[in-house]
Amino acid sequence: MNTRKFIEYSKRISPYRPNPSIEAFASSLGVPVEDVLKLNSNENLFLDRIALNRILVEAACETDPRLYPQDEEEKLRQLLAEINKVSSSQIMVSAGGDQVIELLFSLLQRGESVTAVSPTFSMYPRAALQREADYREASLEPDFSQNVKKTLGIASGSSMLVVCNPNNPTGNQFPREDIVELVKGFSGLVLIDEAYQEYSEYSVADLVSEYGNLIVLRTFSKAYGLAGLRLGYCIANDELASTLRERYMMPYPVPNVVLNAGIKVLEKRDLIQETVEKTRIEREWLISELNSLDGVQAFPSETNFVLFNTEKPYTEVYEALMSQGVIISKQGNILGNMNCLRVTVAPRTLLWRFIEALREATK
Ligand SMILES: Cc1ncc(COP(=O)(O)O)c(C=O)c1O
Incomplete structure (x- = not known):
């Protein structure tokens, strides 16, 4: 293998760099770990x-x-x-x-x-x-x-x-x-x-x-x-x-x-099924809450995440959420919807915090 050629070619591949750990992120914000809301990877936060x-x-x-x-x-x-x-x-x-x-x-x-x-x-x-x-x-x-x-x-x-x-x-x-x-x-x-x-x-x-x-x-x-x-x-x-x-x-x-x-x-798996049912309920609640915010449009979902578009540039919304300890996923232009972001559906108490942070971020 020609290592030089290999390294040169590999520059075409976007590196996969997982977000900083919750611990590192919390310490950079100077807040306790419990204050970080990680809603970017569609994990099941309903499970105990x-x-x-x-x-x-x-x-x-x-x-x-x-x-x-x-x-x-x-x-x-x-x-x-x-x-x-x-x-x-x-x-x-x-x-x-x-x-x-x-x-x-x-x-x-x-x-x-x-x-x-x-x-x-x-x-x-x-x-x-x-x-x-x-x-x-x-x-x-x-x-x-x-x-x-x-x-x-x-x-x-x-x-x-x-x-x-x-x-x-x-x-x-x-x-x-x-x-x-x-x-x-x-x-x-x-x-x-x-x-x-x-x-x-x-x-x-x-x-x-x-x-x-x-x-x-x-x-x-x-x-x-x-x-x-x-x-x-x-x-x-x-x-x-x-x-x-x-x-x-x-x-x-x-x-x-x-x-x-x-x-x-x-x-x-009964436990899992219960959390799936809860996710579906909270997902619909989240979509209607998102749609009630000015300048936010949420799309229907058959998953445990919701895609939404904002009038404000998505990078600004993302950064404003990060500064409040909320991590979601940046998406950008999705089929002409220029400012898309993706958020994981989570239990209502966490979603409340997210919605309040988003209200601030989209002002
Ligand atoms: C559509 C899709 N496929 C596959 C995966 C990979 O999942 P994992 O490797 O964790 O099983 C993911 C993870 O986010 C995904 O969103």
């Missing part, structure tokens, strides 16, 4: 941290860290199979949904192309650039809907089509018929990223047996509240899932303690 910590301790006690993972992965796949009404051989677990994205993009040959609807999750163009793949964007319509014929036209000749559904950052879920038409009409691999599926209306996991080119991505980072543990998975037909799992995935991608925690969380 103490209850989750208990689950983690139980998982740790059942784990033998001296050994490589044993049956934990198979057990987790069995549970996921039951929940998704597929067979365990149709599932591949991964270190977060990001690892599924990485793996699929790593299969692209240099110069091959991948198409994704746009705007969408920033990891797709990044993964494409890492492979020196050609990244094509099929722009959504101004109302965030998709023109399937147009998407298929742009994707023609691509090796892979990626659709985030519901879409991050627009928050909408495309009609199921659109997804079916895309899967039927595209000859390459179709990755449907369902990271936010639990908050939405439907999944297309039931179609994987019928369509051998379909892969559905899921994660434990959002509704399941385990973002810090890095656990995700994908569902595909038997042949594709087992090929990926047995021939392409690195051995032991997920630590046994994390697999055990995933199993325990799935066993307590």
Whole structure:
């Protein structure tokens, strides 16, 4: 490898720099950590941290860290199979949904192309650039809907089509018929990223047996509240899932303690479902509160975040929120809405604080 060439090329890839830690941010503001409101990464803040910590301790006690993972992965796949009404051989677990994205993009040959609807999750163009793949964007319509014929036209000749559904950052879920038409009409691999599926209306996991080119991505980072543990998975037909799992995935991608925690969380999924219901209620409340602020327009959402546009420049709004200890996500121009920002749906007490800070920030 020519390191110089490698470093030069890599400058085309936007660096992923996570925000400063809450601790560092709090100390820069001179406030206690509890005063920082982190609403930028769509984590599940409705889950009780103490209850989750208990689950983690139980998982740790059942784990033998001296050994490589044993049956934990198979057990987790069995549970996921039951929940998704597929067979365990149709599932591949991964270190977060990001690892599924990485793996699929790593299969692209240099110069091959991948198409994704746009705007969408920033990891797709990044993964494409890492492979020196050609990244094509099929722009959504101004109302965030998709023109399937147009998407298929742009994707023609691509090796892979990626659709985030519901879409991050627009928050909408495309009609199921659109997804079916895309899967039927595209000859390459179709990755449907369902990271936010639990908050939405439907999944297309039931179609994987019928369509051998379909892969559905899921994660434990959002509704399941385990973002810090890095656990995700994908569902595909038997042949594709087992090929990926047995021939392409690195051995032991997920630590046994994390697999055990995933199993325990799935066993307590009533708790998760309760938080999903609460999120839906608070999301609608948040949207109506945002829309009642002068100069703010919020968009509908089928996720645990809300996209909104402000009359004031978004960078100013963002900075004004930061100075009040509130971190959200900067988005900028989203399909002609020039000043978009994205906020995670959280329990009402936290959202009150956010709304009050935003009222100040948009004055
Ligand atoms: C659309 C989408 N896909 C995938 C991911 C990756 O999630 P993780 O790697 O935490 O499972 C995210 C995280 O924000 C996301 O928004």
